[in-house]
Amino acid sequence: MPAAPTSSTQTNSAIKARQACNILGDERPDAEHASAWLMPLDRNTRGQRDFSNTMAWANSSACATWLHSSLPTPALAHALNERTKAVLPDDYRVLLRCYDPRVLPEIQAVLRADQAAGYWALDGQWAYVDRARTFRVIDLSPVRTSATFEAPLVLTQPQADQLLAAAEVDTVMPELMRESPDAFMAVPIADRAAFTKRALQVADQFALEALADRVMFCVLTLELGVGFENSEQWASLMVKVKQRQLTLLQAIEQAIKK
DSSP states (O other): OBSSOSOHHHHHHHHHHTTOEETTOOOSTTHHHHSOEEOOOOSSHHHHHHHHHHHHHHHHSSOBEEEEESSOHHHHHHHHHHHTEEEEGGGEEEEOOTTSTTTHHHHHHHOOHHHHHHHTOSSEEEEEEOTTSOEEEEEOOOOOGGGOOOSSEEOOHHHHHHHHHHHHHHHHHHHHHHHSHHHHHHSOGGGHHHHHHHHHHHHHHTTOOSHHHHHHHHHHHHHHOTTGGGSTTTHHHHHHHHTTSSOHHHHHHHHHHO
16 A cells, blocks of 8 residues: 655556555545555566565655455545544544554554454454564454444544654654764664654653754764763753753753863
Protein backbone atom coordinates (compact mmCIF):
# COMPACT_ATOMS: atom_id res chain seq x y z
CA MET A 1 0.00 0.00 0.00
CA PRO A 2 2.24 2.87 -1.23
CA ALA A 3 1.99 6.25 0.44
CA ALA A 4 4.74 8.57 -0.79
CA PRO A 5 7.24 6.48 -2.76
CA THR A 6 10.73 7.50 -3.68
CA SER A 7 10.31 7.37 -7.45
CA SER A 8 7.13 9.24 -8.34
CA THR A 9 7.41 8.41 -12.06
CA GLN A 10 7.74 4.70 -11.38
CA THR A 11 4.95 4.76 -8.83
CA ASN A 12 2.54 6.81 -10.93
CA SER A 13 2.85 4.32 -13.78
CA ALA A 14 2.26 1.44 -11.37
CA ILE A 15 -0.78 3.18 -9.88
CA LYS A 16 -2.36 3.71 -13.29
CA ALA A 17 -1.50 0.25 -14.63
CA ARG A 18 -2.68 -1.68 -11.57
CA GLN A 19 -5.98 0.18 -11.07
CA ALA A 20 -4.95 1.22 -7.58
CA CYS A 21 -7.55 2.64 -5.22
CA ASN A 22 -6.99 5.86 -3.27
CA ILE A 23 -8.11 4.98 0.25
CA LEU A 24 -8.72 8.63 1.14
CA GLY A 25 -11.04 9.02 -1.83
CA ASP A 26 -8.88 11.72 -3.42
CA GLU A 27 -8.64 11.19 -7.17
CA ARG A 28 -6.93 14.48 -8.03
CA PRO A 29 -3.71 14.12 -10.07
CA ASP A 30 -1.55 15.54 -7.28
CA ALA A 31 -2.98 12.94 -4.88
CA GLU A 32 -0.62 10.44 -6.52
CA HIS A 33 2.21 12.17 -4.68
CA ALA A 34 0.59 12.91 -1.34
CA SER A 35 -1.99 10.27 -0.57
CA ALA A 36 -2.27 6.56 0.19
CA TRP A 37 -3.07 4.04 -2.52
CA LEU A 38 -4.25 0.45 -2.25
CA MET A 39 -2.42 -1.31 -5.08
CA PRO A 40 -3.25 -4.97 -5.83
CA LEU A 41 -0.30 -7.39 -5.85
CA ASP A 42 -1.15 -10.47 -7.90
CA ARG A 43 0.60 -13.84 -7.56
CA ASN A 44 1.84 -13.72 -11.15
CA THR A 45 5.21 -12.49 -12.40
CA ARG A 46 4.06 -8.88 -12.54
CA GLY A 47 2.80 -9.10 -8.98
CA GLN A 48 6.15 -10.46 -7.81
CA ARG A 49 7.89 -7.60 -9.58
CA ASP A 50 5.53 -5.09 -7.99
CA PHE A 51 6.23 -6.61 -4.58
CA SER A 52 9.98 -6.29 -5.16
CA ASN A 53 9.50 -2.64 -6.13
CA THR A 54 7.45 -1.86 -3.02
CA MET A 55 10.02 -3.63 -0.85
CA ALA A 56 12.75 -1.47 -2.37
CA TRP A 57 10.67 1.66 -1.68
CA ALA A 58 10.08 0.57 1.91
CA ASN A 59 13.78 0.04 2.51
CA SER A 60 14.67 3.49 1.23
CA SER A 61 11.86 5.53 2.81
CA ALA A 62 8.75 5.10 4.93
CA CYS A 63 6.33 4.75 2.04
CA ALA A 64 4.79 1.28 1.84
CA THR A 65 3.03 -1.41 3.85
CA TRP A 66 1.49 -4.71 2.71
CA LEU A 67 -2.00 -5.80 3.64
CA HIS A 68 -3.42 -9.27 2.96
CA SER A 69 -7.16 -9.40 3.58
CA SER A 70 -10.14 -11.51 2.56
CA LEU A 71 -12.19 -8.33 2.11
CA PRO A 72 -13.02 -7.23 -1.46
CA THR A 73 -10.93 -4.26 -2.58
CA PRO A 74 -13.74 -1.64 -2.37
CA ALA A 75 -14.70 -2.84 1.11
CA LEU A 76 -11.07 -2.88 2.23
CA ALA A 77 -10.46 0.64 0.88
CA HIS A 78 -13.54 1.87 2.74
CA ALA A 79 -12.44 0.13 5.94
CA LEU A 80 -8.99 1.71 5.73
CA ASN A 81 -10.50 5.13 5.07
CA GLU A 82 -12.59 4.76 8.23
CA ARG A 83 -9.48 3.86 10.23
CA THR A 84 -7.78 7.11 9.27
CA LYS A 85 -10.41 9.04 11.22
CA ALA A 86 -9.59 9.83 14.83
CA VAL A 87 -10.62 12.37 17.41
CA LEU A 88 -8.49 13.79 20.23
CA PRO A 89 -9.77 15.20 23.51
CA ASP A 90 -11.80 18.41 23.08
CA ASP A 91 -13.30 16.87 19.92
CA TYR A 92 -10.23 17.75 17.81
CA ARG A 93 -10.37 15.60 14.67
CA VAL A 94 -7.19 14.35 13.03
CA LEU A 95 -6.07 12.14 10.14
CA LEU A 96 -4.56 8.97 11.58
CA ARG A 97 -2.04 7.82 9.00
CA CYS A 98 -2.42 4.10 9.62
CA TYR A 99 -0.89 3.39 6.20
CA ASP A 100 2.41 4.98 7.30
CA PRO A 101 4.86 2.29 8.52
CA ARG A 102 6.14 4.72 11.17
CA VAL A 103 2.64 5.28 12.56
CA LEU A 104 1.21 1.76 12.22
CA PRO A 105 3.19 0.16 15.10
CA GLU A 106 2.50 3.16 17.32
CA ILE A 107 -1.24 2.68 16.80
CA GLN A 108 -0.81 -0.97 17.73
CA ALA A 109 1.02 0.07 20.90
CA VAL A 110 -1.55 2.61 22.14
CA LEU A 111 -4.85 0.87 21.47
CA ARG A 112 -6.73 -0.64 24.38
CA ALA A 113 -7.93 -4.22 23.98
CA ASP A 114 -11.50 -3.13 23.31
CA GLN A 115 -10.34 -0.65 20.65
CA ALA A 116 -7.95 -3.13 19.04
CA ALA A 117 -10.68 -5.76 18.67
CA GLY A 118 -12.51 -3.59 16.16
CA TYR A 119 -9.62 -1.62 14.67
CA TRP A 120 -7.70 -4.71 13.52
CA ALA A 121 -10.79 -6.57 12.29
CA LEU A 122 -9.64 -6.67 8.65
CA ASP A 123 -9.24 -10.46 8.39
CA GLY A 124 -5.65 -11.12 7.34
CA GLN A 125 -2.19 -9.70 8.00
CA TRP A 126 -0.63 -6.24 7.78
CA ALA A 127 3.12 -6.09 7.21
CA TYR A 128 5.60 -3.23 7.24
CA VAL A 129 9.31 -2.45 7.49
CA ASP A 130 10.07 -0.66 10.74
CA ARG A 131 12.65 2.05 11.40
CA ALA A 132 15.25 -0.62 12.15
CA ARG A 133 14.68 -2.08 8.65
CA THR A 134 13.03 -5.18 10.16
CA PHE A 135 10.04 -6.80 8.45
CA ARG A 136 7.12 -6.89 10.91
CA VAL A 137 3.67 -8.46 10.69
CA ILE A 138 0.46 -7.58 12.52
CA ASP A 139 -2.05 -10.43 12.61
CA LEU A 140 -5.51 -9.07 11.87
CA SER A 141 -8.62 -10.48 13.47
CA PRO A 142 -11.64 -11.79 11.52
CA VAL A 143 -14.47 -9.39 10.79
CA ARG A 144 -17.16 -10.03 13.40
CA THR A 145 -20.41 -8.25 14.13
CA SER A 146 -19.50 -8.42 17.82
CA ALA A 147 -16.31 -6.38 17.28
CA THR A 148 -16.92 -3.85 14.55
CA PHE A 149 -15.01 -0.62 14.13
CA GLU A 150 -16.93 2.63 14.27
CA ALA A 151 -15.18 5.80 13.15
CA PRO A 152 -13.79 8.00 14.45
CA LEU A 153 -11.33 6.32 16.78
CA VAL A 154 -11.61 8.18 20.09
CA LEU A 155 -8.17 8.68 21.64
CA THR A 156 -7.50 9.57 25.25
CA GLN A 157 -4.93 12.23 26.13
CA PRO A 158 -2.26 9.66 27.09
CA GLN A 159 -2.82 7.85 23.78
CA ALA A 160 -2.59 11.12 21.86
CA ASP A 161 0.58 12.09 23.75
CA GLN A 162 2.22 8.77 22.91
CA LEU A 163 1.39 9.13 19.21
CA LEU A 164 2.66 12.71 19.17
CA ALA A 165 5.90 11.68 20.88
CA ALA A 166 6.46 9.06 18.19
CA ALA A 167 5.78 11.62 15.48
CA GLU A 168 8.30 14.00 17.04
CA VAL A 169 11.09 11.52 16.35
CA ASP A 170 10.35 11.76 12.62
CA THR A 171 10.32 15.55 12.85
CA VAL A 172 13.64 15.76 14.67
CA MET A 173 15.70 13.26 12.66
CA PRO A 174 15.80 15.35 9.46
CA GLU A 175 16.91 18.31 11.59
CA LEU A 176 19.77 16.26 13.01
CA MET A 177 20.82 15.31 9.50
CA ARG A 178 20.84 18.99 8.59
CA GLU A 179 22.55 20.30 11.74
CA SER A 180 25.12 17.56 12.30
CA PRO A 181 25.24 15.33 9.21
CA ASP A 182 28.54 13.58 9.91
CA ALA A 183 27.65 12.64 13.48
CA PHE A 184 24.14 11.53 12.54
CA MET A 185 25.39 9.47 9.59
CA ALA A 186 27.79 7.74 11.98
CA VAL A 187 24.80 6.31 13.86
CA PRO A 188 23.71 3.04 12.19
CA ILE A 189 20.47 3.46 10.24
CA ALA A 190 18.72 0.86 12.36
CA ASP A 191 19.61 2.77 15.55
CA ARG A 192 18.80 6.35 14.55
CA ALA A 193 15.16 6.43 15.62
CA ALA A 194 15.92 4.79 18.97
CA PHE A 195 18.84 7.17 19.54
CA THR A 196 16.66 10.19 18.79
CA LYS A 197 13.83 8.93 20.99
CA ARG A 198 16.17 8.43 23.96
CA ALA A 199 17.74 11.86 23.51
CA LEU A 200 14.30 13.49 23.44
CA GLN A 201 13.35 11.64 26.62
CA VAL A 202 16.42 13.07 28.34
CA ALA A 203 15.51 16.52 26.99
CA ASP A 204 12.17 16.11 28.79
CA GLN A 205 14.06 15.77 32.07
CA PHE A 206 15.44 19.27 31.61
CA ALA A 207 12.08 20.83 30.75
CA LEU A 208 13.16 21.61 27.19
CA GLU A 209 9.91 22.25 25.36
CA ALA A 210 10.70 24.36 22.27
CA LEU A 211 11.49 22.29 19.18
CA ALA A 212 14.69 24.27 18.55
CA ASP A 213 15.95 23.46 22.06
CA ARG A 214 15.01 19.81 21.75
CA VAL A 215 16.82 19.53 18.41
CA MET A 216 19.87 21.28 19.86
CA PHE A 217 19.94 18.91 22.83
CA CYS A 218 19.90 15.97 20.41
CA VAL A 219 22.72 17.58 18.41
CA LEU A 220 24.77 17.97 21.60
CA THR A 221 24.12 14.31 22.41
CA LEU A 222 25.32 13.37 18.92
CA GLU A 223 28.47 15.44 19.04
CA LEU A 224 29.43 15.17 22.73
CA GLY A 225 28.14 11.70 23.44
CA VAL A 226 25.28 10.14 25.36
CA GLY A 227 25.29 11.38 28.96
CA PHE A 228 27.17 14.60 28.20
CA GLU A 229 24.71 16.41 30.48
CA ASN A 230 26.22 14.58 33.47
CA SER A 231 29.82 15.52 32.70
CA GLU A 232 31.78 17.93 34.89
CA GLN A 233 31.59 20.61 32.21
CA TRP A 234 27.83 20.39 31.79
CA ALA A 235 26.18 19.04 34.95
CA SER A 236 25.83 22.31 36.87
CA LEU A 237 24.78 24.19 33.75
CA MET A 238 22.04 21.69 32.93
CA VAL A 239 20.70 21.94 36.48
CA LYS A 240 20.29 25.66 35.88
CA VAL A 241 18.58 24.94 32.55
CA LYS A 242 16.16 22.63 34.35
CA GLN A 243 15.48 25.33 36.94
CA ARG A 244 15.01 27.85 34.10
CA GLN A 245 17.87 29.98 35.37
CA LEU A 246 19.58 29.54 32.01
CA THR A 247 18.37 28.85 28.50
CA LEU A 248 20.03 25.97 26.67
CA LEU A 249 21.78 28.47 24.40
CA GLN A 250 23.17 30.33 27.42
CA ALA A 251 24.37 27.04 28.87
CA ILE A 252 26.17 26.26 25.60
CA GLU A 253 27.84 29.68 25.63
CA GLN A 254 29.04 29.18 29.20
CA ALA A 255 30.24 25.64 28.49
CA ILE A 256 32.36 26.92 25.62
CA LYS A 257 34.03 29.43 27.97
CA LYS A 258 35.01 26.75 30.51
